[in-house]
Amino acid sequence: MTYFLPSHEYARIEDNLAYIGISKFAAEQLGNVVYVDMPEVDDEVVAGEEFGAIESVKAASDLFSPVSGTVVEINEELLDNPKLVNEDPEKHWIIKVEMRDPSELEKLLSPEAYAKVCEAEKH
Amino acid sequence: MNRNLYDKLIFDHSHPGRKGYDLPRYDWPEAMSKLPSELMRSEAPQLPEVDEPTVVRHYTNQSTNNFGVDTGFYPLGSCTMKYNPKLNDKLAANDTIARLHPRQPEDTVQGALEIYWNLQRVLSEIGGMAEFTLNPFAGAHGELTGLLVIKAYHESRADFARTKVIVPDSAHGTNPASAHVAGYEVVEVKSLPDGTVDVDDLCSKLGPDIAAVMMTNPNTVGMFEKNIPVISKLVHEAGALLYYDGANLNPMLGIARPGDMGFDVMHINLHKTFSTPHGGGGPGAGPVGVRAGLEQFLPNPKVYKKEDGTFGVNDFSDSALGRISSWLGNYTVLIRALAYIMTLGAEGIAEVGPLATLNANYIMNALKDKYLLPIPGPCKHEFVFDGLIDKSTGITTLNIAKRLLDLGFHAPTIYFPLLFHESLMIEPTETESRETLDTFIDAMRTIAREAAENPEIVKNAPHNTPARHPDDTEAALHPVVTYSQYLEKFKSE
Amino acid sequence: MPHRYFPHTPDDIALMLKSCGASELDDLFCDIPAELRLKGGYRLPGAMSEPEVKAEFDKAFSKCTPLACFAGAGAYNHYTPEVIPALTSRSEFLTAYTPYQPEISQGTLQYIFEYQSMISRLTGLNVTNASMYDGATATAEAMIMALNATRKKRRILISSTVNPEVAAVVNTYAHYQNIPVEVIPQKDGVTDRAELEMMLGAGDVAGVIVSSPNYYGILEDYTGFAEKIHEKKALFIINSPAIALGVIKSQGEWGADIAVGDAQSLGMPLNYGGPYLGYMSCTNALMRKLPGRIVGATTDADGQRVFVLTLQAREQHIRREKATSNICSNQGLMTLHAAIYMSLMGTKGLEEVNRLSCNAAHYLAEKLEETGKVRLSHPAQPYLNEFKVTVKDPLTTTVLLEALKNEGILGGVAVDENEMIVSCTELTTPQLIDKYVTTVKSL
Structure with a gap:
């Protein structure tokens, strides 16, 4: 199951783990990604709070965590090859988080609700 | 660029045994080699070893790959690229000033202090302010200093609840960044379709948590904020101060003064309005002015006139916001600005x-x-086009800017303000002749025609500049920021 | 007749107004409320001709007396080779804007790249930005960078041996951002190592700021500092005047994360305090937290090597209130000055400048002690070209500096009535030292 924040991060849930990345829409808007600033393993992230940043040549935006918990893995591939985010943002998640409170998922957007957010931003 | 002969970095000219300096030869007893070796470099810093003629030729050739106001028309919006008078450079290079240490006693630097004081006076008159500090080094540094004046003012009244600063969505990027560095949260206020501040939106955001409202007038679309008297009243009733970003002061010269509009604090970019050269990105100066009642908060050190008519420097005023520079700012830039005004x-x-x-x-x-004018005039010193009217050609503002380089002009400011997708912001300044403007207009019309008839030539521009379109993505992906990295990347291929 | 800076004849104005659908210049300002308009013109003197302006400034300049300079404390009297003003005054450099259009700004971009490379070689840290305003603001920016890089940590420690003007600027920036800055005590003129360890031990430290040579000219020994600081995941920041880095252990060699300082010492005229130049370098790991402009090399559409402003996503025009700093263009032309200076001097030139300065300073210190009027305040501490002396009773620094001033000498920078800091450079002559010493002896 995948959930979204209106700020374009997704959380793909597998058991108690959340794979967090940015949406396809966000990746397209950013253009060529040149850098992903990530937390370290064992860092705590908090739902709705910043955990890193993503940069293209002409833009940069902070990354917000959809869920609270502990970072158990970061996607190190992105350190050397940040362009992977453009190729397939859903495959190339940024951090993997062990969730503290799965009930937080209820506050996130469904794929359908998120699609409406994107539609609205296009105009 | 004449790449065959001169496409080298200074390091490429280095040969052991060459030198470009000559120093006095005094027979002092040797002391340096007796210093503890663990405090000294273990290996030399590997600077280039080059003779004087080669250094001169190297940098002279680099200069020919550059474009300045003296080279051609520079319609860069919000940057006020006017002519930089040569007299001012001559005065700024004065040998007496060159030899004054900033810690020389007051009685040996009276003339230097008089120049500083005179510029404080004339800027106060032009800004409609009570007092100025000339210490800030640049426009952004002035913004920060001005916001700290505001913070010191609120602190002096023990009002610590004002944690936010309001900034219009059309503001220069430095405004929100400066507010952030000053320790404020930023609240954005919307613009109306005519580019001016939405007073209703502003009203809804004013309150006991607002320290200041930052505005530039005329704003970044070149429109005069005609509601400024109302805005000033509302801001002051809410207990906040009104800050004037002086980046767009040029069209107000002879017309209106920020102090009379109700602004409490302002900065001036001497390198814009008062013609000091931009120097490829500094040194500039960002003096900050305040209305009566706020003078005591200006930073240390302060220059003042004594009762006997001589001048002094006050380094230790307790009411001052603190210190934002070691000394009295970019001093020789101040000389230039005063000479211009005189x-x-x-x-x-x-x-x-x-x-x-x-x-x-x-x-x-x-x-x-030919070009889409989203906000009809009359404008002030600058205006913004939202790209070409005919969007079917696929020609973007970036393409237009690059094609202008081919035609002998610097590009306007592009993709700013953020209000429009294809912003193209043009500011010609008063030192350009009608003939220059006509040539520029012809070029812009040529590009509009090419966009329709031969779009490829515009899309692939520039064609005949010293360098062509660079690969920005590669530069950011694999940064090469020193010669050592450069050698690895370019010489190993 | 129009002013010589304005090309507009009355005919031009009439013609241009007509094409704008206006009949007079005032029509262009019809949107400005009448009560806001400037009335009666500026209360300023009338226009002056070029010779008149020059004469006025000459009058002001004649009211200044440059003294033979033994003052340092952040600004040093080094020689400016004539090549530098000749090249930096070329108007292609002088009248250009920040290099936003790389295709027609390769001149500016290349000298910034060369400057970055040379400063990195001096500091021993890989990444250098395209300049800061001065050494003091660069140090304040380093503090903010340390806070950004260590995320949740809050405290900043600064040594009491750092130049007080630099510390004052750091404190101003910190005060308004509610950053707690604590001062590390000193012992015999150097940072107290035991105190530093205790302060680090209390935790929550984002950065530690020290200097070398310090305010008193002393070369501090930072052996072991980096390890202690990094153990606590704090950043190590060392402020040094650029020229000294030609010979003293560099920030990189000490294991620092950020190197800052003033580059005025690279032959920039004293100019009564400015323009000078702040430099700032950092480790690769911190590159994207570095404030200011950075120039990088890449290729253009023809595959040729070119230079561009890069990593711009950190900056204020993109990040607005989330930028690492509000700094944008700052001391551009001074980086050209520094690049040319370093190109002319090279490794050996910097070494010779430092040797002459250091040897002169030690000679002066010895001769001053021989007068019996002053003594070195920290005789056990090594120094390069600057040293602190304590004047002996009943002499005061005020009396001593006044006597030297009467001989045309700026004898140093007083710390208080008893202590002052004296500095020498390659421009210090034996004759000047004789005069200095004779004057002190006579008191």
């Missing part, structure tokens, strides 16, 4: 605003049948 005099200064505004309106009117 040369123009009261009557000349008053002509700057009207002529700069005339030049901008002249270009705007001559091009608005």
Whole structure:
């Protein structure tokens, strides 16, 4: 199951783990990604709070965590090859988080609700 | 670029045994080699070893790959690229000033302090302010200093609840960044379709948590904020102060003064309005002015006039916001600005605003049948096109900017303000002749025609500049920021 | 007749107004409320001709007396080779804007790249930005960078041996951002290592700021500092005047994360305090937290090597209130000055400048002690070209500096009535030292 924040991060849930990345829409808007600033393993992230940043040549935006918990893995591939985010943002998640409170998922957007957010931003 | 002969970095010219310096030869007893070796470098810093003629030729050739105001028309919006008078450079290079250490006693630097004090006075008159500090090094540094004046003012009244600063969505990027560095949260206020601040939106955001409202007037789309008297009243009733970003002061010369508009604190970019050269990105100066009642918060050190007519430096005022520079700012830049003001005099200064505004309106009117003018004039010193009217060509603002380089002009400011997708912001300044403007207008019309008839030539521009379009993505992906990295990347291939 | 800076004849104005649909210049300002308009013109003197302006400035300049300079404390009297003003005054450099259009700004971009490379070689840290305003603001920016890089940590420690003007600027920036800055005590003129360890031990430290040579000219020994600081995941920041880095252990060699300082010492005229130049370098790991402009090399559409402003996503025009700093263009032309200076001097030139300065300073210190009027305040501490002396009772620094001033000498920078800091450079002559010493002896 995948959930979204209106700020374009997704959380793909597998058991108690959340794979967090940015949406396809966000990746397209950013253009060529040149850098992903990530937390370290064992860092705590908090739902709705910043955990890193993503940069293209002409833009940069902070990354917000959809869920609270502990970072158990970061996607190190992105350190050397940040362009992977453009190729397939859903495959190339940024951090993997062990969730503290799965009930937080209820506050996130469904794929359908998120699609409406994107539609609205296009105009 | 003449790449065959001169496409080298200074390091490439280095040969062991060459030197470009000559120093006095004094027979002092040797002391340096007796210093503890663990405090000294273990290996030499590997600077280039080059003879003097080679250094001169190297940098002279680099200069020919550059474009300055003396080279050609520079219609860079919000940057006020006017002519930089040569007299001012000559005065700034004065040998007496060059040899003054900033810690020389007051009685040995009276003339230097008098120059500083005189510039404080004339800027106060032009800004409609009570007092100025000339210490800030640049516009952004002035913004920060001005916001710290505001913070010191609120602190002096034990009002610690004001944690936010309101900034219009059309503001220069430095405004929110400066507010952040000053420790404020930023609240954005919307613009109306005519580019001016939405007073209703502003009203809804004012409150006991707002320390200041930052505005530039005319704003970044070149419109005068005509509601400024109402805005000033609302802001002050809410207990906040009104900050004037002086980046767009040029068209106001001879027309209106920020102090009379109700602004409490302002900065001036001497490198814009008062013609000091931009130097490829500094040194500039960002003096900050305040209305009566706020003078005591200006930073240390402060220059003042004593009762006997001599001048002094106060380094230790307790009411001051603190210190934002080691000394009295970019001093020789101040000399240039004062010389400019003295040369123009009261009557000349008053002509700057009207002529700069005339030049901008002249270009705007001559091009608005080809380029999309989202906010109809009359504009002030600058205006914004939202790309070409004909969007079917696929030609973007970036393409237009690059094609202008081919045609001998610097590009306007592009993709700013953020209000429009294809912003192209043009500011001609008062020192450009009608003939120059006509040539620019012709070039812009040529590009509009090419966009329709031969779009490829515009899309692939520039064609005949010293360098062509660079690969920005590669630069950011794999940064090469020193010669050592450069050798690895370019010489190993 | 129009002013010589304005090309507009009355005919031009009439013609241009007509094409704008206006009949007079005032029509262009019809949107400005009448009560806001400037009335009666500026209360300023009238226009002056070029010779008149020059004469006025000459009058002001004649009211200044440059003294033979033994003052340092952040600004040093080094020689400016004539090549530098000749090249930096070329108007292609002088009248250009920040290099936003790389295709027609390769001149500016290349000298900034060369400057970055040379400063990195001096500091021993890989990444250098395209300049800061001065050494003091660069140090304040380093503090903010340390806070950004260590995220949740809050405290900043600064040594009491750092130049007080630099510390004052750091404190101003910190005060308004509610950053707690704590001062590390000193012992015999150097940072107290035991105190530093205790302060680090209390935790929550984002950065530690020290200097070398410090305010008193002393070369501090930072052996072991980096390890202690990094153990606590704090950043190590060392402020040094650029020229000294030609010979003293560099920030990189000490294991520092950020190197800052003033580059005025690279032959920039004293100019009564400015323009000078702040430099700032950092480790690769911190590159994207570095404030200011950075120039990088890449290729253009023809595959040729070119230079561009890069990593711009950090900056204020993109990040607005989330930028690492509000700094944008700052001391551009001074980086050209520094690049040319370093190109001319090279490794050996910097070494010779430092040797002459250091040897002169030690000679002066010895001769001053021989007068019996002053003594070195920290005789056990090594120094390069600057040293602190304590004047012996009943002499005061005020009396001593006044006597030297009457001989045309700026004898140093007083710390208080008893202590002052004296500095020498390659421009210090034996004759000047004789005069200095004779004057002191006579008191």
